[in-house]
Amino acid sequence: MQKIIPYLAILIVIIYAVYNAKFHNPKKVDTHTHTNYEEHIKTHKTTTHYEDELSHINTDEYTKEYIIRVIDHGSNILDFKGGEMEGGFAAHDDAEKIACYVMEFSGKKCTAPYPKNAAMFYTSICGGCHGDDGKGLGGTYPDLTKAKLLGIEKRESFLRSMSMHK
Template sequence: MQTVGYLKQYIIDVINHGSKQLAFKSDEVMEGGIALEEDAPKIACYVLELSGKKCKTPYSKDAAMYYSSNCAGCHGNDGKGLHGAYPDLTLPTLLGIKKKETFLRRILK
């Protein structure tokens, strides 16, 4: 079971450091560092909101605007990843978290 805090931290890490582990669509990767590190938590809260989850501190209007101009081009305004073209950010378990869990389960066997 993942808590909202865990999920938020995962999204912040992807925003700051990128993601290149999912081999999504012919190895396209997500670059980290497009947002200022101080803005990443607010953007993460907005992403959580897209799947109906709530951060303790609500996202600001800026974060919503930031998302639509910098993230929605790939992940869609609704976060669902433009019909499979990019990762769906509203899945119950995000792909990167699922991958980490599978890996841990395998080495713990």
């Protein structure tokens, strides 16, 4: 009896796999209309996705999302004397208003008004590195007053390199 347990277990896994493949696949994609589905995804779907992102990369909303992402998760893609930036210097709940405040350094605006204390949050949490004026302490840290932030610039050239319509 002991001996058949592993075989039983394998059998159950196989039955489950067959069941999944046959009956439980609500998102089954039709691979017949495209002879090379992988290729299709690569050249069509993904590219469209990249182009979607490219089409709004220069919007204020995109900049805001980018800054919030950096505040939440940090950044280590740029090459600054100051090293990398860790995520979580500010609480996620404060990230949005800080992002709105940072955007004003380059003349951008959030659509909805945001709390005035954002300035105080920025100065006490971020200003030590990026400077109270956002200019990055003479090149030690990224200059947040740039019209296009470096991470967005990088992302844009990556997206362009992936795009079919360059």
